[in-house]
Amino acid sequence: MVYVTRRETFNAAHxxxxxxxxxxxxxxxxxxxxNPNWHGHNYILEVTVAGEINFDTxxxxxxxxxxxxxxxxxxEEVDHKNLNLETSFMKGLIPTTENVAVAVWKQLSEKLxxxxxxxxxxxxxxxxxxxxxGE
Amino acid sequence: MVYVTRRETFNAAHxxxxxxxxxxxxxxxxxxxxNPNWHGHNYILEVTVAGEINFDTxxxxxxxxxxxxxxxxxxEEVDHKNLNLETSFMKGLIPTTENVAVAVWKQLSEKLxxxxxxxxxxxxxxxxxxxxxGE
Amino acid sequence: MVYVTRRETFNAAHxxxxxxxxxxxxxxxxxxxxNPNWHGHNYILEVTVAGEINFDTxxxxxxxxxxxxxxxxxxEEVDHKNLNLETSFMKGLIPTTENVAVAVWKQLSEKLxxxxxxxxxxxxxxxxxxxxxGE
Amino acid sequence: MVYVTRRETFNAAHxxxxxxxxxxxxxxxxxxxxNPNWHGHNYILEVTVAGEINFDTxxxxxxxxxxxxxxxxxxEEVDHKNLNLETSFMKGLIPTTENVAVAVWKQLSEKLxxxxxxxxxxxxxxxxxxxxxGE
Amino acid sequence: MVYVTRRETFNAAHxxxxxxxxxxxxxxxxxxxxNPNWHGHNYILEVTVAGEINFDTxxxxxxxxxxxxxxxxxxEEVDHKNLNLETSFMKGLIPTTENVAVAVWKQLSEKLxxxxxxxxxxxxxxxxxxxxxGE
Amino acid sequence: MVYVTRRETFNAAHxxxxxxxxxxxxxxxxxxxxNPNWHGHNYILEVTVAGEINFDTxxxxxxxxxxxxxxxxxxEEVDHKNLNLETSFMKGLIPTTENVAVAVWKQLSEKLxxxxxxxxxxxxxxxxxxxxxGE
Numbered sequence: 001m002v003y004v005t006r007r008e009t010f011n012a013a014h015x016x017x018x019x020x021x022x023x024x025x026x027x028x029x030x031x032x033x034x035n036p037n038w039h040g041h042n043y044i045l046e047v048t049v050a051g052e053i054n055f056d057t058x059x060x061x062x063x064x065x066x067x068x069x070x071x072x073x074x075x076e077e078v079d080h081k082n083l084n085l086e087t088s089f090m091k092g093l094i095p096t097t098e099n100v101a102v103a104v105w106k107q108l109s110e111k112l113x114x115x116x117x118x119x120x121x122x123x124x125x126x127x128x129x130x131x132x133x134g135e
Numbered sequence: 136m137v138y139v140t141r142r143e144t145f146n147a148a149h150x151x152x153x154x155x156x157x158x159x160x161x162x163x164x165x166x167x168x169x170n171p172n173w174h175g176h177n178y179i180l181e182v183t184v185a186g187e188i189n190f191d192t193x194x195x196x197x198x199x200x201x202x203x204x205x206x207x208x209x210x211e212e213v214d215h216k217n218l219n220l221e222t223s224f225m226k227g228l229i230p231t232t233e234n235v236a237v238a239v240w241k242q243l244s245e246k247l248x249x250x251x252x253x254x255x256x257x258x259x260x261x262x263x264x265x266x267x268x269g270e
Numbered sequence: 271m272v273y274v275t276r277r278e279t280f281n282a283a284h285x286x287x288x289x290x291x292x293x294x295x296x297x298x299x300x301x302x303x304x305n306p307n308w309h310g311h312n313y314i315l316e317v318t319v320a321g322e323i324n325f326d327t328x329x330x331x332x333x334x335x336x337x338x339x340x341x342x343x344x345x346e347e348v349d350h351k352n353l354n355l356e357t358s359f360m361k362g363l364i365p366t367t368e369n370v371a372v373a374v375w376k377q378l379s380e381k382l383x384x385x386x387x388x389x390x391x392x393x394x395x396x397x398x399x400x401x402x403x404g405e
Numbered sequence: 406m407v408y409v410t411r412r413e414t415f416n417a418a419h420x421x422x423x424x425x426x427x428x429x430x431x432x433x434x435x436x437x438x439x440n441p442n443w444h445g446h447n448y449i450l451e452v453t454v455a456g457e458i459n460f461d462t463x464x465x466x467x468x469x470x471x472x473x474x475x476x477x478x479x480x481e482e483v484d485h486k487n488l489n490l491e492t493s494f495m496k497g498l499i500p501t502t503e504n505v506a507v508a509v510w511k512q513l514s515e516k517l518x519x520x521x522x523x524x525x526x527x528x529x530x531x532x533x534x535x536x537x538x539g540e
Numbered sequence: 541m542v543y544v545t546r547r548e549t550f551n552a553a554h555x556x557x558x559x560x561x562x563x564x565x566x567x568x569x570x571x572x573x574x575n576p577n578w579h580g581h582n583y584i585l586e587v588t589v590a591g592e593i594n595f596d597t598x599x600x601x602x603x604x605x606x607x608x609x610x611x612x613x614x615x616e617e618v619d620h621k622n623l624n625l626e627t628s629f630m631k632g633l634i635p636t637t638e639n640v641a642v643a644v645w646k647q648l649s650e651k652l653x654x655x656x657x658x659x660x661x662x663x664x665x666x667x668x669x670x671x672x673x674g675e
Numbered sequence: 676m677v678y679v680t681r682r683e684t685f686n687a688a689h690x691x692x693x694x695x696x697x698x699x700x701x702x703x704x705x706x707x708x709x710n711p712n713w714h715g716h717n718y719i720l721e722v723t724v725a726g727e728i729n730f731d732t733x734x735x736x737x738x739x740x741x742x743x744x745x746x747x748x749x750x751e752e753v754d755h756k757n758l759n760l761e762t763s764f765m766k767g768l769i770p771t772t773e774n775v776a777v778a779v780w781k782q783l784s785e786k787l788x789x790x791x792x793x794x795x796x797x798x799x800x801x802x803x804x805x806x807x808x809g810e
Contacts (some may be wrong), residue, residue, distance in 0.1 A: 556733070571739055636733035638735055667681070667683070672677050673676070675676040
């Protein structure tokens with residue numbers, strides 16, 4: 001069993017808030033991240049797949065395929081996008097990085113060979129990281 | 136003459152567009168960066184001050200002072216903000232990173248001891264950097 | 271279950287030695303790290319908390335709270351300090367990074383909601399990392 | 406139980422191909438990595454050892470010893486080498502980074518105290534990482 | 541005048557040697573880099589263009605154009621290639637990183653608007669960097 | 676003319692203070708850096724040499740030689756040392772990073788071929804950098 005990780009990046013805008021709260025109440029919960037005029041990040045996404053090495057190729061997965069799956073189903077939906085307004089798989093969710101990581105997992109686990117996805121890690125800033133392993 | 140650099144970071148939303156152009160025309164010039172729903176970045180700001188070493192302190196500038204000036208006059212205006220809508224010193228300017236770097240220079244050069252500011256460097260992504268030296 | 275990590279940094283002096291050994295004997299065990307005149311590091315601390323996402327906020331933990339706990343109970347005790355002489359929670363311990371990581375865990379596990387702390391990771395240099403998970 | 410990681414780097418050439426396939430067939434499986442004229446990488450190797458802290462030294466393992474073992478048995482065999490032609494422990498294996506990680510594990514597990522080796526992580530590029538934990 | 545930098549990466553094999561010298565003589569001059577079986581690197585290329593900001597776009601240069609020029613005229617020629625055998629613009633040159641940097645400059649200066657190219661910086665490893673400014 | 680940079684690291688303790696001032700007065704000038712019990716850093720040193728490429732070797736300078744000069748005359752004097760008490764070339768100087776950078780320049784300029792040294796850059800933390808070019 002080898003763990004294979006592909007790193008991709010994307011730039012997006014978001015806002016953390018609950019629509020039934022006032023701006024002041026949202027600020028109390030979400031701080032500066034609730035700014036009604038949005039802010040944004042350079043997100044770093046690390047997708048880890050686990051599996052046995054294929055004897056014929058020496059690969060667990062062809063990283064070219066993994067890269068294309070991530071770009072087609074995730075990056076296309078988030079890069080240079082507004083996570084609140086435009087990302088189909090974030091509909092109805094507060095775009096905290098926790099929620100984005102879980103949503104990315106759900107998207108990818110359907111597209112990758114069964115049982116292969118091991119971890120989705122998302123860095124929001126150089127100081128804040130979030131990881132989901134399907135637990 | 137020693138060059139002293141302080142690095143700070145901020146997260147902001149922006150959109151590159153010209154108001155008199157259609158969305159299609161803006162897309163032709165600015166690509167994905169013209170998304171009407173905004174996107175954002177983790178900007179890295181590096182401010183370099185140049186000067187002689189003060190014999191009594193061994194400092195060119197007290198970095199605590201430099202940090203406070205950058206935070207008060209720049210970071211407060213841009214962090215978790217929308218550069219198009221909220222940053223006072225970007226009014227009327229397209230928030231390309233080139234324009235932000237020059238505007239940061241103008242702000243800081245008034246607040247720092249005369250002639251000390253040497254360079255303002257701004258990284259928009261891990262692949263795109265912009266530097267202005269007042270030339 | 272999502273793993274949420276906050277990264278903080280601190281700069282400290284330390285010395286690895288046993289008081290009942292001579293300088294030569296300490297050098298044989300601890301090498302250059304036993305220098306009686308001290309040396310120091312820029313430590314990087316990564317604290318990981320694990321838990322379920324709160325449906326109302328989309329957070330596992332409010333990172334602002336986690337940051338404040340780390341800064342109040344750890345960074346205040348170690349930043350610009352001598353780990354042998356000044357850090358209360360290192361009293362009587364050799365300040366190897368292994369021991370610092372375990373001591374940080376003990377401090378934080380009392381201050382964080384029960385069962386939430388998952389990992390304390392500490393980088394001493396760009397080549398040496400240490401992680402404790404309470405096992 | 407503390408996890409102690411040592412990071413080392415090496416620069417090597419390699420080619421991914423199967424000798425019984427034509428260049429065209431190899432290109433279909435391995436892409437640009439099958440170039441018959443070789444290409445290369447700055448590999449980053451992270452070796453993690455897990456164990457209890459020795460009460461007398463505060464160490465899980467003396468990192469000086471771990472560094473010397475990694476350099477003697479791994480780095481000497483791969484640095485500024487051709488992984489297909491010159492690395493003894495890669496004989497008969499396609500030098501995918503998966504296979505290199507497993508082979509490094511086998512080499513190191515014989516040289517380290519029994520049961521101590523926890524993980525071998527190898528970065529091929531800034532976007533592709535591979536980890537083997539002996540599972 | 542703003543300095544705009546685009547960062548790209550490529551992976552290549554090379555060997556430093558003079559064909560009229562023996563392997564022993566080449567080793568004396570070039571050390572491990574003279575290995576007849578090749579070795580390789582993950583090179584990081586930073587291309588800096590300098591110019592005035594276009595008032596209409598806020599750009600010195602459209603980074604999309606700069607990226608495409610670098611990829612078409614440089615990356616295509618070096619990525620997953622052998623710099624001694626396959627890179628057209630390195631013909632007859634020892635592929636030291638100094639020589640590669642100057643050759644990249646020559647290639648790019650013909651493709652970029654006159655007088656815009658300011659610097660070509662090439663990192664061979666995390667410890668060795670080379671910069672050419674056309675001087 | 677090509678600029679060639681070698682990066683080295685070292686770990687040291689230091690304290691910023693003036694012996695004729697009280698601890699309180701030193702704290703007012705130097706803040707936490709005046710701690711009488713010392714603190715320390717992982718310094719990153721980047722030495723840049725500028726010169727023409729030697730046609731026979733493709734080198735401006737053999738980086739193996741540059742590395743050895745830096746290690747012999749600088750790293751030996753500062754690594755795992757106390758910059759106030761043990762570094763011969765810092766005698767009588769406050770070990771601000773400005774002063775260390777200038778002192779490193781003076782040491783190296785005597786050991787390197789005449790006129791070749793272009794810059795000494797020293798990072799004290801990931802946010803504070805200092806550069807001296809002999810001006």
